Amino acid sequence: MLHFPGLPGALLASVALALASLAARLVMWLPSMQLRAWLPWMQALTIGLLLGDASLHMLPEALRYGSLSAQQVGMCLALGMLFLLLMECVIRRVSDDAGAAAFARMDVLADFLHHLVDGVVIGATFAVDTHLGVIVTLAVLGHELPREASNAGVLVAGGYAPRRAFALSVATTAAIPLGAVGIIALGQTPAFLATNLVLAAGAAIYLACGDLLPGLWQTLGQRGRFIPILGAATGLAFMWLAALGEQRH
16 A cells, blocks of 8 residues: 655645635735736836745755755756746747736746745655644745735736636646645655756746846836836845745744
């Protein structure tokens, strides 16, 4: 009889994280005038949160496993960026969702991959120790909620109607339990977990600098020229504080 240690706890934690992420995306139903005023700030905040997540959470976590050399980390980081660039080439060529900007469609793909990695990390920690799994889930939740709320603004700014954006959010959060169950069923090694974290970090950096920032510049007027740096710095500062909190645990 097959036995998968940590599976019930990992599944429960990943579903709870998925539901919390969906709840954060309810921000997309704010009154239209208020939402339009907030959209540039939400896009800029997302850029900072993604950069902070990649540089202060994913990469340090991957290096902590000690299974990848510096050259391997650099290669995986570049491959993560190239993968998202390849997906953007495909999306821009064959997408049938003409009403949404390319950066919004890329955000959906990157969010799915990000949630998949979150599920992998949660599943791996629950397989080792339930208490550690709970701590890691709370840590992930702490930086996921503001990122999800900001991502909701990215989808609306990219042309998705709130109902459509929320439906896509349901699809992306399904990757969390999928990743958790998959890693427990397949087994996990430090090299596998570290590689996935670095690949996801590369994808996050590409999304922030290659898609979201160019899309944000197109929507700003003269008065909003400092929104990108202010919003991104705020998101990065939040991730820095969250990383300090994780180190204390």
